[in-house]
Amino acid sequence: MVKKIAVIGGGPGGYPAALKAAALGAEVTLVEKNKLGGVCLNCGCIPSKSLLDAAHRFETARRLPALCEDGAQTDAQNLTGKLSWAKIQARQRAATQKLVQGIAGLLKMRKVRVLTGEASFADEHRLTVKTADGTEEVPFDACIIATGSQAFFPPPFDTAKAFLLDNSTIFDIPRLPKTLTIIGGGVIGCEMAELMNGFGVAVNIVEMQPRLLPPLDEGVARVLTQSFTKRGIKLFTGQTATRVAQENGVKRLTLADGTVLESEEILAAIGRTVDLTGLGLEKLNIPWTRKGVQVNPQTLQLKDNLYAVGDVNGLCLLAHAATRQGEVAAANACGQTAVYHNELVPSAIYTRPEIACVGLTKQQAAAQGIEVKAQRAFLLACGRAQTQDETEGYFELLSDKQTGRLLGANLCGANATEIIHIIAALLTAGLSVETAREIIFAHPTVSELLGEALWK
Secondary structure (H helix, E strand, C coil): CCCEEEEECCCCCHHHHHHHHHHCCCEEEEEECCCCCHHHHHHCHHHHHHHHHHHHHHHHHHHHHHHCCCCHHHHHHHHHHCCCHHHHHHHHHHHHHHHHHHHHHHHHHCCCEEEEEEEEEEECCEEEEEECCEEEEEECCEEEECCCCEECCCCCHHHHHHHCECCCCHHHCCCCCCEEEEECCCHHHHHHHHHHHHCCCEEEEEECCCCCCCCCCHHHHHHHHHHHHHCCCEEEECCCEEEEEEECCEEEEEECCCCEEEECEEEECCCEECCCCCCCHHHHCCCCECCECCCCCCCCEEECCEEECHHHHCCCCCHHHHHHHHHHHHHHHCCCCCCCCHHHCCEEECCCCCEEEEECCHHHHHHCCCCEEEEEEEHHHCHHHHHCCCCCCEEEEEEECCCCEEEEEEEECCCHHHHHHHHHHHHHHCCEHHHHCCCCCCCCCCCHHHHHHHCC
């Protein structure tokens, strides 16, 4: 008997779940109320990386005079002064559109039925979907919830949403502001500061915690702080905002110590929140909060034949985590046995220098009673990094001091977001430092710095 699988949400958790279930022979219906690809593709990962690439190209142009004849500095300034925000946006939208079309093509090829509309549970085996043409009932044997999250606006920002930017609106602004204040020094805030600074925007970051990137290792946060400060990004850490206002086209943010920051735009990058109002979970006796629903962290099962993946379960608010969760949930929903490993999800931050982490942190390892050995190698001593003028940062490996088993890594430096997968593979295989030392790294590469760290 062919299983009927319903998927609510077509983002990075939902559409891979639909594709996986279809590949396993299920009859799949995917319901998406907006655009395929979700936040990640339409107003998150992909748009921001397109803009970051453009910003870094202009930064490269500004550095080129050091390799040119005298007078080239003026040419570089003229080129930067002629950047077209409209063309940069068009390039970003073109990339997004191609990827959305690609997803639609894959779903069609796998014979996934896509419904555009809003879904809610009628009961434990039926969805009610409101479409432009009316209401439709979708029966299912199992359902995967992948409804994602949205920008969080706590007080005092909740009453100022009309004139604040967030990750879903900043990419559509008609022109680049001369000044921008970012509320939140987490991943989104730091990446937005990076790209706007690259375009010549004067940037402030306000972070209530004592430092940037609070959840990450303090060392990598320190390197990024130094880099941001050197490039003129103003940091206000350990500060909370008490008031936000807009007067005569100028936006003002008042901090607890009385400091008033004026800027053309204010971006709220405070975090994400889940809103499941209207999904009908109360009919199934399933509670939820703004952080989402609670699932089995290995199977992603929410209740009986229901699963929840991606931001909506709060395990890991990263697109690639959602994708893996979607695949695991689909396999389990189709009767197979699959397990999700949250500790093996790498994180990547596309600042300069790049930051990437995977596995346990020092604090997490200590909480488990593990004595940690940290081994560092610095990019300053890396030949490839020297040839590229990318010598900021270091690569750090963490292992069990008693057994030598690799536990995790903190990479801060050039190409870190690509190199982190080497460590992810080693962790997945459960290898030790001693075994990893057998790896031969090509020279000269930035990744060979991992080999140096292994011997520290």
